[in-house]
Amino acid sequence: xxxxxxxxxxxxxxxxxxxxxxxxxxxxxxxxxxxxDERKQLQASFDDTQSxxxxxxxxxxxxxxxxxxxxxxxxxNEVAEWKKQLDPLxxxxxxxxxxxxxxMVQFPNLPHDIVPxxxxxxxxxxxxxxxxxxxxxxxxxxxxxxxxxxxLVDFETGAKITGSGFPLYIGKGAKFQRVLAQYFLDFNTxxxxxxxxxxxxxNETSAxxxxxxxxxxxxxxxxxxxxxxxxxxxxxPVTNIFRDTIxxxxxxxxxxxxxxxxxxxEAGSFGKEVRGLNRVHQFEKVxxxxxxxxxxxxxxxxxxxxxxxxxxxxxxxxxxxxxxxxGDMGFASAITYDFEVYSAAQQMxxxxxxxxxxxxxxxxxxxxxxxxAEGKTQFTHSLNGSSLALPRIFAAIVENYxxxxxxxxxxVLQPYFGAENLV
RNA sequence: GGAGAGGUGGAUGAGUGGCUGAAAUCAGUAGUUUGCUAAACUGCCGUACGGGUUAAACUGUACCAAGGGUUCGAAUCCCUUCCUCUCCGCCA
Numbered sequence: 001x002x003x004x005x006x007x008x009x010x011x012x013x014x015x016x017x018x019x020x021x022x023x024x025x026x027x028x029x030x031x032x033x034x035x036x037d038e039r040k041q042l043q044a045s046f047d048d049t050q051s052x053x054x055x056x057x058x059x060x061x062x063x064x065x066x067x068x069x070x071x072x073x074x075x076x077n078e079v080a081e082w083k084k085q086l087d088p089l090x091x092x093x094x095x096x097x098x099x100x101x102x103x104m105v106q107f108p109n110l111p112h113d114i115v116p117x118x119x120x121x122x123x124x125x126x127x128x129x130x131x132x133x134x135x136x137x138x139x140x141x142x143x144x145x146x147x148x149x150x151x152l153v154d155f156e157t158g159a160k161i162t163g164s165g166f167p168l169y170i171g172k173g174a175k176f177q178r179v180l181a182q183y184f185l186d187f188n189t190x191x192x193x194x195x196x197x198x199x200x201x202x203n204e205t206s207a208x209x210x211x212x213x214x215x216x217x218x219x220x221x222x223x224x225x226x227x228x229x230x231x232x233x234x235x236x237p238v239t240n241i242f243r244d245t246i247x248x249x250x251x252x253x254x255x256x257x258x259x260x261x262x263x264x265x266e267a268g269s270f271g272k273e274v275r276g277l278n279r280v281h282q283f284e285k286v287x288x289x290x291x292x293x294x295x296x297x298x299x300x301x302x303x304x305x306x307x308x309x310x311x312x313x314x315x316x317x318x319x320x321x322x323x324x325x326x327g328d329m330g331f332a333s334a335i336t337y338d339f340e341v342y343s344a345a346q347q348m349x350x351x352x353x354x355x356x357x358x359x360x361x362x363x364x365x366x367x368x369x370x371x372x373a374e375g376k377t378q379f380t381h382s383l384n385g386s387s388l389a390l391p392r393i394f395a396a397i398v399e400n401y402x403x404x405x406x407x408x409x410x411x412v413l414q415p416y417f418g419a420e421n422l423v
Numbered sequence: 424g425g426a427g428a429g430g431u432g433g434a435u436g437a438g439u440g441g442c443u444g445a446a447a448u449c450a451g452u453a454g455u456u457u458g459c460u461a462a463a464c465u466g467c468c469g470u471a472c473g474g475g476u477u478a479a480a481c482u483g484u485a486c487c488a489a490g491g492g493u494u495c496g497a498a499u500c501c502c503u504u505c506c507u508c509u510c511c512g513c514c515a
Contacts, residue, residue, distance in 0.1 A: 043473055047484040054484085057496040061441040064495095076495045083495090246433095246470085248451095367471095375452090377470085 001211075001365045002107045004036045004100065017110040020117055020326035028103055035100040042093045046086065053082050105214060109361040111326050112335035118325025125325065127337065128309075131318035134344050134400045142345040143395040144276030146402060147173060150423045153277070165266070165281035167391070172423055177284055179416045180390050181259045184286035187311050188387055193257035193288055198237035200260055201228040206240040209366040211332035211358075221263045234260035234287040235384045239362060242291055246377060247370040253300065254291040257387065259284065277391035278350060284390040290383045291368065294360065297381035301357040304385050305337050308353050311387060315410045317396050318342040320349065334359045341392065345399035350392040355385030398422070 007014050007029055015026045056079050063072040116125045147153040152173025158166040169177050189195050207213045207229045212220060221230040231237055238258045247254075262285050266274075277283075288307070292300050305321065312319045324336040339353035360379040363369070369377050401408040407422040414420050 040473065043484075047473065050485090051483055053495080057494095058441070060495050064441085072495080079495050 001104055001361060002110070003360075003364060004032055004104060008033050008036070014110065018107065020111045020115065021108050021329065022119060022327045023108055025106070028106060032100060032103045032107075035096055035103060039093065039096045039100060042089060042096060046089045046093060049082050049086055049089070053079055053086070056082075108331045109334050109358065111329065112357065112359075114323075115329065115335050116323060116325045119327035120325075121328050123325040124322040124328055124338070127321040127323050129318075129320040131313065131316070131342075133318045133342055136344050136400075136402065137404050139404065140345050140399070140402055142276065142343075143398045146398050146407065147276070150407065152176070152398070152423075155276075163281070165279070167277065167280055167282070173394075176394065176417065176422060177390055179413060180393060181284055181286055183413055183416050184311070184388055185257060185259055187314070188257035188286065188288055188307075191255075191307055193255040196234075196238055196241070196256055196258040198231075198234055198241075198258055198260060200231055200237075200263075202231055202236050202240065203228060206236060206243070209243050210236045210239050210362050211365065212236060215331045219265050221265060230263035231260060232264050233262050233285060233386075234258040235289060238287065238289050239291075239382055239384070240366065242368045242380075243366040245368055247291075247368070247380065249293065249370055249372055252291065252293050252370060252380065253296065256289045257286060258289075259286045261285075262389075277395045280391060286387055286390075288385050288387045291363070291380050292383065293370065293372065294378065294381050297357050297359060297383060300381075301335065301337075301355065301383055304355050304383060308339055308355055308385055308387050312339065312341065312352075314412045315393070315397065317393075317400060317410075318344075319352075330354075330356065332356075332358050332361045334361065339386075339388075341396040343392075343396050343399050345402070346395075350396060352388050352392045352396070353386040355383070357381065357383045 002014070011029060011033070015029055018026060018029070056075050060072050060075050060079075063069075063075070116123065118124065141149075150172070151170055154168045154170055155164070158164075158168035161168065185195055201223060204213065204227060207220065212229070212232060216232070220232055222228075223230065229236075237260075238256050241256070242254070262283050264281060264283075266279060266281060288304060290300055290304065309319070309321065319339055319341050322338045322340065324338055329336050333356040336354055336356040338351055339355070340349035340351050342348075343350050359381050362382045363379045368380050368382070370380050371377055397410065398407055401410070401422070409417055409420060409422050
């Protein structure tokens, strides 16, 4: 969430940056500031009156103790008059605060200075492309054929149990998922990330804090009986660990990693790009999250990008890194790099990681602060990235490592899997 | 799910209607002193939103799980919800 004081001090800059994100209601900036002005005014008169009430109440206590009942009664009447003024003020103030809040939550995060202008994925900027694309044998096929051939994943039975997009992994397919998750977690903890295993459902407050609510209400599965949301990513529960906390500077940076299943309704998705494991409602992911001092977040973003890049290199997959343009970025992000791996059999790039700096957008909502060297309390910055999302890595490895007789494994995974080949 | 107890500042923990934004202890922090991996003493030590200031100082309001109520006045009384603990039930 943006801070209204920032809008007040940077009115035109904020509008310009919101435009890069293709935010259509720039007039809300002025509306928010006007509401805040009104709020301040109301608070001033409310505080003033309340102050009189408090002082008088104290005096009444003294008078009662001295037994001066008449004077006390007279004062009580005065207080009653003031309180009549107080009630409507209170109501009005709550109204204004609510509309200010409702306005503020509509603003997406402002893009970082280096975010390219653009509207659609085609305008994302290619930062780097590396890794050799494999030369597949002539009968090579996409993963949806391979998983059937080798009985690794069964979509039909998953659909019978739950619905489409809920894959059932079988045998070596299931084991491969476990192996990938473990390898990723080990890779992350070796880089100093602490491993967490969080709850897979969160309450409304947590979903709001990381920005899933109100923006992505329809994208999450909602357990209405208890008003819990199934997490769309481990980012939500893990980032919320530090909701409503004031950290010490020495606590930072906080580096966390977590495995979790992710549940996404993906309402409105269809077509060829959602085939097989490319897009599913339930998938596994290992996430990395950092909470850092504001002045460090640019460097840390680069560090995280390099980290994910090294992980992909270790898997021997051809990859590319894209810097997302303003129109393709997430609601809460200030800058995002997407990682895609090349699926040789589909002849398509598959997004496997998205690394973002949220700056203070999440931490302001969450009230995650720290005391800096001068003892001033300020908001931390939060960043996160996938490291990595499993199904598309699964798909890419299965496709790129397929041979005429089976499916090989990247070297780093062989000791984890206990074999040189997947099948 | 049933019965009971409870939720106070970073921690422990006092406080059952006004003198409590909240004792005390510990932790933290700044300093003094003696000096050897440290001790003693002294000061400071919650957050949010306002006013004020170049910045401070200073100052108003709110917050003792959350929300509502009673009262001139609530951490303290009442109601609802959430959470924790103990016992019982159920159970991976």
